[in-house]
Each structure stands twice: as structure tokens, then as C-alpha cells.
Amino acid sequence: MSDDIDIREGGVVAVDTGSLRAAADRYAVLGARVREVAEDLGAQARAVSALGPAAAYGGSVPYRLQNAAFAAESHADDLAGIARDLRELADTYEIVELRARRAMAVGVDARAAAAQAADLAAQRHPDAARRADLAIRGRDMEIGAGLVSAANGGVGLAGGVAGIAYPQLAGAIDAALLSLPVAAQSLQALIRRLGTGTIPPGRRLSGDAAVVEVRQEGGVTVTASPRDLAGALSRIPDATRVRVETYTMPDGTAKYAVYLAGTRDFPPEAGDDPWDLSSDTRMYLGEDAAAYAAVVQALDDVGVPLGAELYLFGHSQGGLIADWLAVQGGYHTRLLVTAGSPTEADVGPGTLSVQLRHTDDLVQSLAAGGSDERVGAAGSLVVERAGDPAPGIQDLSFAPHRLAAYVATAKMLDAAPDPRTGPMRSALAELRGATSVTAVEYDARRVPRQAAKGGGGL
Template sequence: MSGIDIRGGGVVAVDTDALRAAADRYASERAELDDVCRRLRLEAARLSDLVDPTGDGAPGRVALIADHVDGVAARAAGLERRLRSLAAVYEFVELRAARAAAAAAGDEAVVERLDRTLDRLQHDDPLAGIAAAELEVAWDVRVLTTVAGPVTSGALPANAQATSILLMASLAGLGAGRVRHGERLRGSAEPVVVAPVGAVRRDGAPPHSLAAALGRIPPGADGARVRVERYAMPDGSRRFAVYVAGTRSGSIDGGAEPWDMRSNLQLYAGERSSSYDATLAALRDAGARPGDAAYVFGHSQGGMIADRVAMEGGFDTRLLVTAGSPTEAQAGPDTVSVQLRHRDDPVAALAVGASPGTVGAPGSVIVERLADPLLGPQDLTLAPHHLGAYIDTARELDGSPDPRVAGLTRVLGELDAAASVEVTEYGAVRGG
């Protein structure tokens, strides 16, 4: 098992306000150093006017100290300029990403407002706009590298590699794999019937780690596809955790199994699927209503469903965790987003490198690792894509000293105050 790489987002993984605040501190320190330098030079001049009976060269030594302080002040000024320039560059990228999302959502008012802001920034700092464009090009190169990696590593049969690279490069160019803010699934899915599998349990408990949460995704052997936990809070409110399974059938003919390849293709193309509608039906059956707090977990196709539940399900999604998902949701500022990806998982590679902008609330993370570095027969079964491999990755994340992990634990800990936890697992059949 290789180590994990934890990062905060795509191109924009920095806080521009924090950069400018740091620049302000350097500016303040530079002003103080300038004042010290001025006083030292005055003192050197004063000493040089006096008779120096000892001949120890005190005026020269003071002048040398002044020169050193002047050099430190110049370095502080340079750091200040570079920090302000970086802030401008990253603000350009962030605003362009926001403009693209607004354009995709058809929000012309927001597009016009962002255009005015971008024009002002371009006028104030033309070089920052050029640097931002270069950064976005570099990101597109990283996207293609990320997409091609699992293909050329042997995760796919050799005779499919060239075709797959071309296909995925096309998907990257089209921006497929990104669920943008304001986007909605198109069309309508076939009728689907949802029913509990087994008895409702009223002795549930919240998960206390991401690995434990992913372990609650239904394995599917008993027909369960969605697990819903209803949390009754002391103030009378309700919260819901939902765990959505991955693909269970390779069929594309629209048979009885909603979690099939047909649903995969529909969701990836931005169309409604029976599996998505079944998940919403399960939540409604468990008592979830628009505005209720939700904690959403999904693997593979379940990750695509989880993204859509978070983006358009109408819930107050506090936490969105996906493992091996072919898509990435550009979650809003109130949703902590956790994306687990394996570099040798060709399914996760369909997210085409992730969003170029920030995703989710502060503390959101993308976690990557190489799940299976050795070539072997397991590659034919896409072992790096298996839920068990992603649970191992989540376990590594849980044990990481990264300070963001404590924030994720706190979000999960919101459920600890529940007075009771009701657990229901659901199966579904397409077409009734």
C-alpha cells in the first residue's frame, strides 16, 4: 500500500485573501526596516563627524549594519510584490472558473458581473492575466497526464490503450466528468420501485471515521443498493446519512437492475437514471425532506449519484464523500467535499483531472494514491477500483496527521449528538 497524497483542490488551492494579508505584513515590516535603516545611517553620519580617538571604525560598522538592514528591507519588498502578484493570478483563475460555471448554468447576470470584475483586474494587472492563462494551460496538461496514466500503466488491455487515450483526451477537452454548479440532469428516467431490504433497525450509531462510513455502502449481495440512516436530533430536527453502491450489472438494455451500465452512461452524459431516482425515493421513504441536513457517500456509480444528490437533491449537504467516482461535483461553500481517487483506477480517471477551481467548503480535500503498483492478473478485475481498496485509502486518511483530517472528523461528529438512529437499506427494480 503506497502513501496518500492530500491536496486542497485543482489549480486554485490557495486563499487569495491570506496571500494579500501576508503581503500586508511584509509591507508593514518593510516600512519598519526602512525606518531602522534611516536612523542607522543618521547615526553613522553623526559618528563620522566626531573625532574617533580609539580608531575602531565605529561609523563604518554602523554603515555596514545599515546596508544589511536595507538589503533585508529590499527582500521584504520583493516578497510583498510576489505575493500580491500570486494573489492576482489565482484570483483570475478562480473568477474564470466561476464565470464558466455561471455560463453553464445560464446565469447571465452573474456572467456580466464577473466579466466586469475580470476587465478591471486585467486593466490593473495585465501580466497577471497572462500568467493565469499559462497556469490554466499547465493544468490542462496535468489533466491529460492524469487521464492517460492508468491507461498506459497496464490497467487496461494494450490493444485498447490508444483508443482510450484519444477518448479520454476528448472528454477532457469537453469538460466531461465535472458536475458544475447549477447544472441539472436532463430528461426523465424509467419508472423504478424502491422497497426496504430486511427490517428497519432502530439501534444504529453514527460512523466515527471515513473508513467506517465507506464500509457502510451496501455490498449488494442481498439486493440492497442504498443505505439510509435517519438521525433524530435533540432539537427535533432530522439529519440523514445516505450510502450509495456502485455498478452491479454491465447490461445496457435497461433491464430490472437500476445499478447497471445504462445508468452509468446516462449519469456521465448528464441524464437522469433509474439509480439516481431510486436513491431519491429511498431518502423520501426514510423521511428526508428538502432542506434536511444530509451526509452523502458513494462509490463508483454511487459517487456520480452522490454528486447529483448533493448538487440538486434539495438537501443541506454538509459532507460529500466519493470513492472512485467518474465525476467531480463543484460543491458549494457549505459542503465539505472529500474525493478519494486512485491514480491507477481508470474509472476515477474519467473525472478528467478535476475542476480547475476550488471545490467545496474550506477543509475539502482530494486524496490520491497508487493502489496497486504491481502488474498482474488483478488488473483484469480493475482491483484499484474496488470498494475495499478505497476503504484502505480512507483508513490511511483517517490516520493522517494532516490538520484537515481533524476538520473532517468534526463534520462527521455532528451526528454524535443524535438521540436515536434509524437504519434502512433499500433495493430497487426498474420498471416496477
């Protein structure tokens, strides 16, 4: 998967179990009919043979009829096997779905009911439960393998350099690198156990964020709507943190496109810039953070009302913020696009979700593959590829996680003839119907505690 993208609907499986069972029933009916034909052919072969050699043309007719009967019987067995396999798949996928609902359930009663349903299904279909376990473990192993694949081979340079400097550690370093896929599998399981990689519906950030102030940069500008997904992701700001576009529609209503930047400041301690590892970690663990508060302030400054229709585009921490906005912000999120986000938001059927993930991106692996079920409206997509297929020293700089790499992936998706991209294209096209488009960008900073309390100057 170097220059190729993998487009799917998300989850361990994204299958309608009802459709699977309906298909199984159709195959079973067809198999039964073919079996009836086999029996009829066999009966005709015996009847012709009983007429004597002359009528049977020396036995060739009964022979051919019997061969046709055997072939029909074999096809009937194949059809019955397909029906059986489809039912087994439906049982497996149903258990995966029930377990996903159990993980996402909010409230004691809801969790208990979801757990009971999942346990009953596993008891009724123990083989399907084992297959579901294998499917989830297989996904986790794929994530780990992607992180240490040839595409991320440059990461091994660190081990090589350390091995030269400290030969006694070379064996231990190599063993650690080789064990990463298995370790990643355990990490994915731990992330799901902690519930940090997915944001279920109804969940809210807890605690209080640091006080922040936002400032408008460059004034309001007139612009046009993005032509495609790559064009939209390219608008995620670099020098600033938030870009808000207001689309005035022919009927006088407004839609808003919001572009959110990724982490900019990497020291572990909270500094002036809200887009730092402190905000990243807090939101990932479900706590309110300065970066999220800054985005809310920016939307308020633009005049975006609660319930307004949003089109969200976020990279890295910006994707994390977009996920939380879609779940708890109080807006109507029409389109949620994340690139390299460490989380997946379990948005409802009114939100089209498009997630871009690079298999060699360490940050996106923190989502642990996302929900076991598909999230979002029909037509929601998860798009994957190796973000930086060529191994090299650039792997040490998180090249697969960079916005430019994800814009390249978006270009591939835009060029893909896959009909599943239709809903995404339609959602983006909605913005092109605006009569006017204006844009404004914001930067932000944390307010020192003393200044926030009014206890002195900066």
C-alpha cells in the same frame, strides 16, 4: 505519493486572495521599516567615520555599521520581493477564481457579467492571466501523468501483449501510451469545455428517467453510527444498491445517512439493473437516469422529507448520484463524501464536501480535476493518493477504482494528524449523538416499458 495522502482544500488553488494581499502589505511595511534602519545605519557609519580615526577605532566601527547597513538593505529588498510575489499570486488566483465563476454562472446575464469580470482582470494583469493558464494546464498534465505513472504500470501490459501478437503495431502502441499525458491534458480541457466534470449550483437533470421499482431487502435493522470515515465508506452496500440510516436525535428530529453503491452492470445497453453504464452516462451528461430515480424512491419509502438533513456517502456512480442529490435533491446535505466520483458538485457553504481521488483512477479523472475554486463549506477537503502504487496485472481490472482501495485511503485520512480533518470528524461525530439508529437497504430494477404502461405482464 504511494502510501502518503495529499490533503488540500480543492481547486487549482484554494487561497484567500484578500489574505495574500494583506500579507503583501505587511511585508511591504516591514520592508520599508528595514530600509529605514539601513539608511540610519549608513548615516551613523558616515557620522562616526567623520569623527576621525580615534573615535572610529581605526575604522572598524564605521566598517561594521556599513556592513550592517548593507545587510539591512538586502533584507529590505527581499521583503519587497516577497510582497511583490504575493501580490502577483493574488492576481493569479483572482483570475482563476473569476474564470471558475464564469464557468459556473447560470443564466445569460450572470454568464455575461462573470465573463466581463474575468476579461477585465486578465486585461489589467496579463502576466497573471498567463500564470493562471499555466496553473490549469499543469493540473491537467498531473492528471494525465498520474494515469500513466508507475502506479498504473500494469496498463502497459496490454500494450506489451498486443505488441507480441502484432509486432507491426508495437511502435504505434508505445507511442500512444507515451502520448497519454498530453492526450489527457486535452481531454481535461474538453471535459471542462463541455461542462460535464462539475455540477454547478442550480443545475438540474433534464429529461425523463426510465421507470424503476425499488424493493426493501432484509427488513429494518438496529445499528450504531460509524466511528470514522472508513467505517462509513465500508457501509456502502455490495449486494444491494442503497442503504439508508435514520438517526433519531434527543430533540426528536431525524438525520439520515445515505450510502450509494457504484456501477454494477457494464453492458452499454440499458438492462434490468439501474446501476449500469447507461445511468452513469446519462447523469454524467446531465440527464435524468434510472439509478437516480431509484435512490429518490428509496428515500421516499423510508419517509425522508424534503429539507431533511442528509449525510451522503457514494462510491463511483454512487458518488455521481450523491453529487446530484446535493445539488438538486431538495434536501439539506450536511456532509457529502464521494470516492472515485466522475464529477464534483459545486455545493454551497452549508455542505461539507470530502472528495477521495486516486491519481491512477481513470473514473475520477472524468471530473477533470473539479472546479478551479474550492467547493463546499470551510473545511472541505480533496484527498488524493495513488490508489494502487504497485504496477501489475491488477491495473487492468481498475484496481485503483475499487471501493476497498478507497476505504484504505479513508483509513489513512482517519489516522492523519492533520488539523484540516477537524470539520470532517466533527460532522461524523454529530451522528454519534443519536438516541437510536435504524438501517434499511434497497435493491432496484428497471420496469420494462410495456409493464410500465400497463400493457401486459413482465
